[in-house]
Amino acid sequence: MKKLFTIVLALAFALLANMSLVTADMHDWWADAAAPYAGATIRGVSESTPPSNYVADVLAAQFTELTGINVEFETTSWDQMYSKAINDMEANTGIYDFVYIEQDIIYSYLAQDYLVNLTQFAADNPDLAYEGYDESAFTSFADYFKNADGDLFGVPMEAFVKVYLYRKDLFEDADIMAAFEEEYGYPLAPAESFDQYADNAAFFTAYGESMDMDLWGTTVQGSTGHPASTYEFLESIGPSFGLYNWGINLEAGSAQSANGGALDGDTAVEALSFWLSMLPYAPPEATSSTWDEVASSFAAGRAAQGWVYGENAAWIATDESRSAVTGNVGVRLPVTAEGVVDAAMMGDGYIGYYDGGAFGVPHSSRNKEATLLWLQFIGQESVQAEWAAAGARITHTATFDDPLIAEQDTKVDGYYTLLEEQGPLFAGAPPFPFHAQVREVIDPFIQRAILGELSPAEALSQAAMAVDEELSRLGYGM
Amino acid sequence: MRNPRTGWLLLSPTLIILIVFGFMPFLYVLVVGFFDWNVFAAEAGMRFNGLGNFRRLVFDDLFLTSVGLTIRFALFAIVSEVVLGFLLAQMLTRNFPGKSVFRIIHTFPLMIAPIAVGAIWRLLVIPGFGPVPFFLDRWFGLTYQIGTYPDQALATSVIMDVWHWTPFVTLTMLAGLSAMPREPVEQAKVDGASRLQVFWYVTLPFLRPVLLTTVFIRIMDAIRTVDEVWMLAGGGPGTRFTGIYIWRVTSPGASADWGYGSSISLITLYLTIVLCWLLFIAISGRRKGEVE
Numbered sequence: 001m002k003k004l005f006t007i008v009l010a011l012a013f014a015l016l017a018n019m020s021l022v023t024a025d026m027h028d029w030w031a032d033a034a035a036p037y038a039g040a041t042i043r044g045v046s047e048s049t050p051p052s053n054y055v056a057d058v059l060a061a062q063f064t065e066l067t068g069i070n071v072e073f074e075t076t077s078w079d080q081m082y083s084k085a086i087n088d089m090e091a092n093t094g095i096y097d098f099v100y101i102e103q104d105i106i107y108s109y110l111a112q113d114y115l116v117n118l119t120q121f122a123a124d125n126p127d128l129a130y131e132g133y134d135e136s137a138f139t140s141f142a143d144y145f146k147n148a149d150g151d152l153f154g155v156p157m158e159a160f161v162k163v164y165l166y167r168k169d170l171f172e173d174a175d176i177m178a179a180f181e182e183e184y185g186y187p188l189a190p191a192e193s194f195d196q197y198a199d200n201a202a203f204f205t206a207y208g209e210s211m212d213m214d215l216w217g218t219t220v221q222g223s224t225g226h227p228a229s230t231y232e233f234l235e236s237i238g239p240s241f242g243l244y245n246w247g248i249n250l251e252a253g254s255a256q257s258a259n260g261g262a263l264d265g266d267t268a269v270e271a272l273s274f275w276l277s278m279l280p281y282a283p284p285e286a287t288s289s290t291w292d293e294v295a296s297s298f299a300a301g302r303a304a305q306g307w308v309y310g311e312n313a314a315w316i317a318t319d320e321s322r323s324a325v326t327g328n329v330g331v332r333l334p335v336t337a338e339g340v341v342d343a344a345m346m347g348d349g350y351i352g353y354y355d356g357g358a359f360g361v362p363h364s365s366r367n368k369e370a371t372l373l374w375l376q377f378i379g380q381e382s383v384q385a386e387w388a389a390a391g392a393r394i395t396h397t398a399t400f401d402d403p404l405i406a407e408q409d410t411k412v413d414g415y416y417t418l419l420e421e422q423g424p425l426f427a428g429a430p431p432f433p434f435h436a437q438v439r440e441v442i443d444p445f446i447q448r449a450i451l452g453e454l455s456p457a458e459a460l461s462q463a464a465m466a467v468d469e470e471l472s473r474l475g476y477g478m
Numbered sequence: 479m480r481n482p483r484t485g486w487l488l489l490s491p492t493l494i495i496l497i498v499f500g501f502m503p504f505l506y507v508l509v510v511g512f513f514d515w516n517v518f519a520a521e522a523g524m525r526f527n528g529l530g531n532f533r534r535l536v537f538d539d540l541f542l543t544s545v546g547l548t549i550r551f552a553l554f555a556i557v558s559e560v561v562l563g564f565l566l567a568q569m570l571t572r573n574f575p576g577k578s579v580f581r582i583i584h585t586f587p588l589m590i591a592p593i594a595v596g597a598i599w600r601l602l603v604i605p606g607f608g609p610v611p612f613f614l615d616r617w618f619g620l621t622y623q624i625g626t627y628p629d630q631a632l633a634t635s636v637i638m639d640v641w642h643w644t645p646f647v648t649l650t651m652l653a654g655l656s657a658m659p660r661e662p663v664e665q666a667k668v669d670g671a672s673r674l675q676v677f678w679y680v681t682l683p684f685l686r687p688v689l690l691t692t693v694f695i696r697i698m699d700a701i702r703t704v705d706e707v708w709m710l711a712g713g714g715p716g717t718r719f720t721g722i723y724i725w726r727v728t729s730p731g732a733s734a735d736w737g738y739g740s741s742i743s744l745i746t747l748y749l750t751i752v753l754c755w756l757l758f759i760a761i762s763g764r765r766k767g768e769v770e
Contacts, residue, residue: 086734090517108518214606224625225712285606287625287715293604302606437518437734444540447716451626475520 030066030373033128037370038068044359045084046100048075050311051158051391055378059387063377069370078290079226082436089114089362097365098375101154102357103144104429109360110153111433116361119151121372128369133376137396144428145358154358155379158393160310161419161426162236162352164335166190168413169328170204170215170304179207191305191335194274201281204304217281219294219306224447228290230439233275233446235353235429236307240336241271244349245430247460248438248467253477255467263442264457264464272456276449287450299323307334309355310415314392317412331413333422341425350427356393394419434474441470511740518734531741540717541742544725545749551632551707551721552700555639556693562640563647563692570648571655585645592642596709599638603710624711631715635707642706643699647692654688655681690761694754701750722746 046052052075060071076084085099090112101109109115122129135142138156145154170176171188180188184199191197201217208215221232234246247263248255255263262268279286283302285293295312297303301324308316315322317329333341336351343349359378361371377383379395385402388394392415399405400420409416429435442463449459471477514527535541570581587595603610603624611622624631658681666676682689704723707713713724722742 086517112517112522222625223712223714224716225714283606284611284621284623285604285625287623288604288711289625297606300607433520434518437516444717447714451628451716453716474516474518 029130030377031068033130034067034069034370034373037367037373039070040367040370041070041072042097042365042367042371042374043072043074043095044098044100045074045076045081045096046357046359047078047081047102049158049391050315051387051393052100054387054390055157058390059378059383062383063374066377067370067373069374071374085362089364092364094362094364094366096362097367097371098359098361100157100357101145101360103141103355104432104435106145106154106358107431107433108435110147114360114362114364115153116363116365116368117147117151117153118155118361118372118375121361121368122376125369125372128372128376130373130376130380132380132382134381137381137398138379139395139397139423141354141356141395141428142358145360154360155375156356156358156395157378158311158391159354159356159395159419160313160393161354161423162307162309162334163313163415163418164190164305164332165298165308165313165316166305166330166332167301167303167325167328168330169325171330176207179203190330190332194335194337197305197335198274198277198281200305201278205281214283214300214302216283216303217305218278219289219298219303219308220275220278220282220286221289221291221294221307222279222282222286222450223290223293224287224450226290227439227443229450230443230446231291231353232307233272234439234442235355236334237275238268238271239350239352239427240334240340241267241274242337242340242343242349243268243271246432246438246442247464248430248432248471250430250432250476253468253471255464255471257464259468261464261468263467264461268460269457272446272449272460276456279450299325301325310419311355311392313412313415314389314408317415318408327411329413331415331418333418333425344425344427351425354423354426354428356395356428388416392416434471434476437474438467438470441466507740507743510737511744513737515737516735524737527737531738532745534738535741535745540725541722543717544722547632548701548703548721549753551635551639551703552697554632554636555643555700556696558636558640559644559647559696560689560693562644564651566644566648567651567655570652584648587642588645590642592703592705593709595638595642596706599634599706600710603634625715628715631711635710638706638710639700639703643696647696650688650692651685654685658684686761690758693757693761697753697757698750701746701753722749 046055052073056073056075060073064070074084081100082105085096087093088095089099089109101115119135135152139159141159142152142156145156146152171190177188180203183203188200188203189196191200197218204215204217207213208217222229234243238244238247243262243265246255247261247265247268249260249262252260255261257263257265283289283297285297289297291309291312294306295308295316298306298308299312299316299322313329313331316325317323318326320326334352340349340351344351359375361368361375365371381396381398384394384396384399385404388399388402389404389408392412394400394405394416400416405416432438445454445459445463445466448454449456454462468477510524511531512527512529513524514530515524566584570577590598600608602608603622605611605623605625614620614622621627622630624634662680662684663676666680671679701721702723703721707721708724713721723746725742
């Protein structure tokens with residue numbers, strides 16, 4: 001027994017010594033590789049989101065400690081992020097060394113040749129290639145940031161889907177369940193059809209009013225002064241009805257049904273009509289809500305169910321300092337029309353937007369080498385799990401199996417499992433090089449429909465015409 | 479005799495800064511305004527477009543709407559600020575308990591950056607979270623949703639602007655009133671003029687240069703207001719309240735369409751000059767052929 005104990009102890013020491021050597025080696029590698037750039041400052045810009053804030057608050061400090069390279073990371077509003085990054089890259093001013101590339105804008109950036117080919121750059125600078133960084137370790141979401149040759153142009157930093165969240169404490173309350181069943185003639189449950197969603201929404205809005213509670217039946221990301229409303233319609237509601245690629249036929253260069261598009265078609269009108277019909281059941285802040293306010297509204301317990309970006313799922317479900325519904329958050333796939341899931345499984349469509357982004361290096365950067373080190377640092381396996389737990393984002397396949405994530409998964413009602421197993425039903429944005437430009441054209445029509453100034457059919461008809469005009473102006477049209 | 483070169487030498491730092499940071503960017507915008515330059519166009523780069531951008535503007539309903547709304551916003555805000563600013567300045571020419579404390583508190587809004595002002599007001603008025611809609615509903619049963627009702631968004635933007643900039647008008651009016659000689663006022667009173675007559679025939683003419691300068695500055699600011707109203711409601715709701723610059727930022731195409739955006743900037747500058755000139759004529763009473 002004593003001998004066995006001695007052997008185990010010796011093995012433990014050996015393991016610890018080995019680990020410390022590996023850790024020391026790792027430290028040495030970063031310090032050695034970064035030595036020529038120590039004291040340099042690299043600057044980046046991103047939207048202020050839970051994953052970005054983790055980068056700014058945690059990872060940047062760790063990297064600086066290892067390398068002596070300072071990281072100035074600006075987390076700002078979504079609009080400002082784009083404005084700053086695009087202006088910098090187009091004017092070639094070199095303010096930013098790394099920029100956030102949302103999945104939907106990558107095609108525009110590649111078309112304009114804004115970004116450095118990271119795979120090639122690492123191959124050209126073998127001294128800077130960290131062996132703990134492996135491009136093949138990323139989930140298939142990384143494919144959106146690759147060119148036809150498979151070269152990577154952005155290191156994925158967040159990936160999530162927009163899910164259906166509901167309040168378990170309400171949906172599982174015996175009195176509420178009885179009241180619902182008495183009124184609608186079937187049991188209360190998380191919605192699996194649009195009719196059921198509408199019934200739930202109407203019921204909980206009436207329930208909140210009757211109980212004098214600040215409770216409404218659904219969230220609606222319906223800001224009338226922000227593109228968030230357009231995105232919710234085009235990337236969440238539309239696909240769940242079977243409206244894909246914003247209703248734009250890229251080959252035909254048109255959004256109008258008459259020319260092969262679908263933005264003004266029956267499916268689109270049905271989707272918009274349903275979404276707008278949810279406004280009376282949404283909290284009063286709905287018409288001022290972007291994705292941030294939607295998450296805040298749900299976290300404040302003001303909505304019984306809703307479409308919420310997955311990046312917020314973790315903190316809504318677990319952070320008691322910010323959320324009033326911790327421990328009561330249910331997660332499901334968003335509601336879809338009949339046949340949409342089947343089409344998604346066949347690869348003929350998708351049920352919603354697989355959102356996320358990566359950090360890329362603009363050609364205009366003056367510190368490409370130091371930035372490559374930084375991107376490898378945030379792209380390595382060892383930093384992923386805690387980042388995923390904090391920001392509900394997963395970009396590495398191995399992260400799904402991490403014990404920390406498994407534990408977090410139970411607190412978030414299986415969100416990470418859903419992301420792993422059902423993620424392929426979602427898809428990134430269509431490969432439009434004109435993404436932002438055309439979305440800006442659609443915004444006013446969606447917003448006017450929300451305000452009731454245009455009917456869904458009028459709004460979409462006018463939007464489709466405007467899109468076609470813009471496509472023509474940009475050189476992508478018929 | 480003074481050497482003019484010394485004068486130019488002393489002026490040169492200012493002139494250089496003015497040329498580099500003011501005149502050259504203006505020239506650049508002027509040139510770009512005549513080009514088709516869209517970052518996301520299929521064909522990259524600048525292409526000469528003549529007056530194409532300006533022609534597109536003239537027939538653009540969104541732009542014309544935004545011009546009308548901006549003028550309404552500027553009119554309501556500036557008239558309110560001038561009236562309130564004058565009354566407050568009058569009050570501050572007199573002694574009353576707590577005057578110095580009031581004067582300090584009154585100028586606080588001026589110290590806050592416009593973007594922060596917008597954020598503060600957004601927190602105050604955002605439906606569902608802000609105290610203003612809550613208490614309006616609780617006490618008066620009024621529905622107040624700036625994301626839904628354009629008139630409420632416009633009114634809130636005007637009130638926010640008045641809150642932010644009235645202290646500026648007060649300070650300039652106070653300076654004007656302090657510099658005004660007392661004798662003409664006293665003489666008018668001795669002659670039996672009413673308070674209204676004193677104001678109209680004595681005070682106002684004396685204040686005219688101050689008034690003109692203040693209103694000019696406020697017109698220029700109001701027309702290019704963006705931070706506050708952008709933060710408040712994103713320039714919405716919809717296309718119903720959108721300042722010219724808000725529109726410039728959010729309009730279809732303009733945020734990445736640098737040629738079109740430049741033409742909007744030029745038209746806005748032209749509009750500002752025209753408005754200021756009309757106002758100058760109206761307030762100063764100058765007519766064609768008049769000699770100063």
